[in-house]
Amino acid sequence: MQEIDWKNLSFGYMKTDYNVRVYYRDGKWGEVEVCSEETIPMHMAATCLHYGQEAFEGLKAYRCPDGKVRVFRVDENAARLQSTCHGIMMPEVPTELFIEMVKKVVRLNERFIPPYESGATLYIRPLLIGTSAQVGVHPSKEYLFLIFVTPVGPYFKGGFSTNPYVIVREYDRSAPLGTGIYKVGGNYAASLKANDIAHQKGYACEFYLDAKEKKYMDECGAANFFGIKDNTYVTPKSTSILPSITNKSLMQLAEDYGMKVERRQIPEDELETFEEAGACGTAAVISPISYIDDLDTGKRYTFSKDGQPGPMSTKLYNHLRNIQYGIEEDKHGWTTVVIE
């Protein structure tokens, strides 16, 4: 068996031993199958390939200092997948089935769960696809739900640090009444070009304004946005952003600290007033923002003078991570022990 170099993992794909699959046929879900194949035999006319009937999720399993393996808010991932299913007319994966399969695939691949000290984690990727052969645009009759895992390296290789972002006006990732609130692959395809432009210009990521008025802050790449000012946590309210479970958790922690939490439209101008700002999601928990450039107006909004993350972002980041790793009290019952 090959040794894994835990210290040098990237956010890539590594083959593990097993994935778990379940098929939806004749209006119901079948038995969970354990599979060691990495490929999916599929009809070339499957609806996922042509009409984007595809949804996914993303979460992690954490090897904790107490030796246990935990997953974070897995019931929220199940609920969000169900919301996505409604959005693009796929059958819901029941919460119990979702959680059972997450536990199973993590346990089956225990040897791929990185040690705590490495900072690496086991990324869990649930995927739901329409598989019926069809040429007309209709929802598929049959579906495959599978979950695979792969070990991934820590997001911050050189320690928790800030990054610059850029507002991109030429592209939208989603429309106000479109699929932005669902975790579907098409939104990612729609973001590739803006992301490439941002990278070419030397930024970590692109920032989207609301698609309709181009006036309000929406999402930063594939992460939610938040700002901190006057003891208040502010995050956009929008019908085109994905409801991040990390953001939801940070809002709860901020509230627990006695901060005010506001979910509302954030006009671009208001960025000037934020003391701190960050992008949040499962990958990084928080990726603090050094500054956001608006190349069309020449404005730069700066949130960190010395390039260091702000005190509230640091506190939230450490607190949430410590809950995920079973180090600090999990008073909201967010974590599930998968391996004792």
Ligand SMILES: *Cc1c(COP(=O)(O)O)cnc(C)c1O
């Ligand atoms: C998955 C995702 C997020 C982050 O959600 P988490 O549940 O916090 O990982 C944010 N924005 C988009 C577009 C996403 O797809």
